[in-house]
Structures are given as C-alpha cells and as structure tokens.
Amino acid sequence: MKLHVLHENPDWYPPFAAAFDAEGVAHEEWLLGEGSLDLDAEPPQGVFWSRMSASSYTRGHPWAKDHTRAVLCWLEAHGRRVVNGRRVLELEMSKAEQLTALxxxxxxxxxxxxxxxxxxxERARGILDAAGRIGAPFIVKPNQGxxxxxVRRFDSVRELAEHLDGPAWExxxxxxxxxxxxxxAAEPFITRVEIVGGEFLYALTADTARGGFELCPADACAVPTESIFALRKGFEHPIIERYLAFAAEYGIEIAGFxxxxxxxGRILTYDVNTNTNYNPEVDAAAPRSAPRQIARYLTSLLDVEAALASAHVREGR
Ligand SMILES: Nc1ncnc2c1ncn2[C@@H]1O[C@H](COP(=O)(O)OP(=O)(O)O)[C@@H](O)[C@H]1O
Ligand SMILES: [Mg+2]
Known part of the structure; x- marks a missing residue:
C-alpha cells in the first residue's frame, strides 16, 4: 500500500520525496494535466494527497484543475482516503470562495x-466600478491565483483604467x-500559519518591504537574494484556533493561512494555500519540519488503510 501524490509541478516534489524516504513511506507521484481516466476502473489502494495548485495554468497546464476534479471525484466515489480532496480543491481554485467561507x-x-x-x-468597466466602490488604494488580483x-496595488481608479487598457493587463x-x-500593514510583513493534519505547526513571516507580492516560499521559486522569510518564533494567537476549526469544518488537512x-488593529486573513510549499531555511529553524510532519501524518493514514484492508480480507469481504 502506498501514498499517491497528485500534482502537476515536479519541481516542488523533492523536499516531500526526501521526507517520505526518511520516514520510510512508499510514495508515487501522479502528474495531472493531461491523460486518460477509465471511469470503470478501480483506483489503486493507498492514500491520496492532492497538491493541485491554483497556479498550474501558469506552468502550461491549463487542464490540470479539471483533470484533478475528475480524478478526485473518482477516488472519492470509490471510498479512497484522499487528503485535501474534492471540496478543498474548490477552495484552492477560488479566492472568492475562500473569503466567503472565512x-x-x-x-x-x-x-x-x-x-x-x-x-x-466595455467588460472591464465592472472592475473600475468595483474599484470606485472600494476606494483607493486597492488591490486587483485574480480569483484563481x-x-x-x-496581484497589483493601485492608488487611483485612473491608474487602474490605464492599466486595463495597457499591454500588462492579463x-x-x-x-x-x-x-x-x-x-x-502595521509592520511590513505578512504572517503565514502552517497547519498539518489538523495541528498548528509553526508560523512564518514574509517581508513585504523587500519581497513585494510574489511570495512563493519553495526553493524552486527562489531568487538569489537574502531570504525574505523568517520563522515567527513562539507565535501564539486566538486566530490559530479559528484556523484549526475552519480547516476541520472544510476538511482541509494541510494548509497555510x-x-x-x-x-x-484588524487581523485580516486573505489567502488559504492548500498547496503549500515550505521555505527550507525556515523549516530547518522550526521546532518541527513541515514535510517530515506531513510524512508522519500520511504514514498514520496509510496504517489505518492497511488495517482496514486486512480486516476486510479476514472477514472475507
Ligand atoms: N488586500 C491586500 N492588501 C495588502 N497586500 C496584499 C493584499 N492582498 C495581497 N497582498 C499582498 O500580495 C501577496 C500575494 O497575494 P495573495 O492574495 O496571497 O495571492 P497568492 O495566492 O498569489 O499568494 C500577499 O502575500 C500580500 O503580500
Ligand atoms: Mg498568498
């Protein structure tokens, strides 16, 4: 019985593969984006972890989202244990849905x-009207991000209008x-709260004065500058319990808020990453490593599946 990891970007896999190997978990990547799915077939045994990313379309995989939708439906219909399954995929793909649920x-x-x-x-008018209602300064960002x-900041509706007419608008x-x-922000950083298996693992900060808006923590995205990420040591706050309750309600098992x-003075939550990548330096400084914790968590799920399967065999089912 093995762990199947559903994703579309092999560059993000090595830290997880290393953690699975270190924990002795048999694992296999399942790359989604194109291919066929026999709906009459039985899925393999095991535990399935979906790491489908909302940005898959930016890496030349425009169909990865719908491919994952189909595969997750099929796995869940067969009662397979899926981590960050069908419901969670919809949250990953829509910030409007995340914000509404939060x-x-x-x-x-x-x-x-x-x-x-x-x-x-004419159709971009809707964006201008909305900007007028929100008031400057405001952010415009894609729902599937x-x-x-x-993600861009504008200081006036006029600046936005020029942008929408220009070549940079996508x-x-x-x-x-x-x-x-x-x-x-009171101070120029954002905080990300990492949750694995329904537990708070650690929080980290990303420096927005130096980092701007493109804050991908994975090694594969790193630019050769001093890191903008740091462990937020000893972070304790009632928001953590709220995130845990939210994650439990929506079946989110692994995420960064x-x-x-x-x-x-407000604390505003604006992004739920259910496909989360971990910064290696921050992870090494943290009390518990996220990929290692994920590997342990998924191992415990695999043990449950193996026990269920052998019980079925004993009962002759
Ligand atoms: N409403 C906002 N106000 C200020 N900064 C924001 C806002 N929304 C996003 N940002 C900045 O842009 C970054 C990326 O935005 P985010 O919504 O997290 O999109 P993504 O899913 O692409 O990470 C954030 O980490 C933050 O630094
Ligand atoms: Mg973000």
Missing amino acids: RRAGIAVPRTIAVVGAGPG GKGLG PPVDGVSLVQEYIR EFIEADD
Whole structure:
C-alpha cells in the first residue's frame, strides 16, 4: 500500500520525496494535466494527497484543475482516503470562495468585490466600478491565483483604467477578478500559519518591504537574494484556533493561512494555500519540519488503510 501524490509541478516534489524516504513511506507521484481516466476502473489502494495548485495554468497546464476534479471525484466515489480532496480543491481554485467561507466562519477578511467578465473594452468597466466602490488604494488580483502573480496595488481608479487598457493587463484565467481593499500593514510583513493534519505547526513571516507580492516560499521559486522569510518564533494567537476549526469544518488537512495585521488593529486573513510549499531555511529553524510532519501524518493514514484492508480480507469481504 502506498501514498499517491497528485500534482502537476515536479519541481516542488523533492523536499516531500526526501521526507517520505526518511520516514520510510512508499510514495508515487501522479502528474495531472493531461491523460486518460477509465471511469470503470478501480483506483489503486493507498492514500491520496492532492497538491493541485491554483497556479498550474501558469506552468502550461491549463487542464490540470479539471483533470484533478475528475480524478478526485473518482477516488472519492470509490471510498479512497484522499487528503485535501474534492471540496478543498474548490477552495484552492477560488479566492472568492475562500473569503466567503472565512467570513462565514467569523474570520475577518479584507473588503472584496468579485467581478466576473474581465476582458478588454466595455467588460472591464465592472472592475473600475468595483474599484470606485472600494476606494483607493486597492488591490486587483485574480480569483484563481498563486505565487502572487497578477496581484497589483493601485492608488487611483485612473491608474487602474490605464492599466486595463495597457499591454500588462492579463484577463484572469477563470474570468473572475477580485478588487480588494489594500491592507495597510502595521509592520511590513505578512504572517503565514502552517497547519498539518489538523495541528498548528509553526508560523512564518514574509517581508513585504523587500519581497513585494510574489511570495512563493519553495526553493524552486527562489531568487538569489537574502531570504525574505523568517520563522515567527513562539507565535501564539486566538486566530490559530479559528484556523484549526475552519480547516476541520472544510476538511482541509494541510494548509497555510496568510494574514496581515493592519495598522488599525484588524487581523485580516486573505489567502488559504492548500498547496503549500515550505521555505527550507525556515523549516530547518522550526521546532518541527513541515514535510517530515506531513510524512508522519500520511504514514498514520496509510496504517489505518492497511488495517482496514486486512480486516476486510479476514472477514472475507
Ligand atoms: N488586500 C491586500 N492588501 C495588502 N497586500 C496584499 C493584499 N492582498 C495581497 N497582498 C499582498 O500580495 C501577496 C500575494 O497575494 P495573495 O492574495 O496571497 O495571492 P497568492 O495566492 O498569489 O499568494 C500577499 O502575500 C500580500 O503580500
Ligand atoms: Mg498568498
């Protein structure tokens, strides 16, 4: 019985493969993006971990999202143990859905208007209207995002109008743009809270004064500068319990929640990463390594599946 890891970017796999090997977990990558799926077939035995990323389309895999939808439905229909399954994929792919769910759970989020239909010309008007309602400064970002791509700050509606008419504007892949209040941070960093298997692991900060908006923590994304990431040592805050309850409610087993402490005292959560990459230096400094903890957690799930399978065999089922 083995662990199957569903994803589309092999560059992000080595730290996890190393942790699985260190824990002695048999594992296999399942790359999604194209290929066939026999709906009459039985899925293999084992535990399945979906690491499908909202930014897969930026790496030449525009169909990875729908491929994963189909595969997860099939796995779940056969009762397979899936970590970060079908429901979680929808959250990963839509910030509008994340923000709505967070808000419903009583977790404060930045004021946001989702605008559908963001092509050139007349249709971009919806984005301008929303920006006028939010007020400057504001952020425009794609609903299906990742790595900070396409996240921009504007200081006026006019600046946005020029941008929408210019060559740098890229209509969002799912047709949905978010216009969001710009959060003025009390200090220039964001905090990311890492959760594995329903447990808080550690928090880290990313320096936004130096890092800008593209904050991918993986080694594969690293630019050769001094790290903008640091462990937020001894982070304790009631928000952690809220994230854990939220994760439990939505069946999110592995995730990183991002928040900013605003200069008016609000703590605003704006991103839920269910495909999370870990910064190696921060991870080494943390009390427990995230990939190692994931490997241990998935091993415990594999043990349960193996016990269930052998019980079925004994009962002759
Ligand atoms: N409303 C906001 N106010 C201020 N900064 C923001 C806001 N939204 C995003 N950012 C900045 O942009 C970065 C990327 O945005 P995010 O929503 O996390 O998108 P992604 O899913 O691409 O990571 C954030 O980590 C933060 O630094
Ligand atoms: Mg983010």
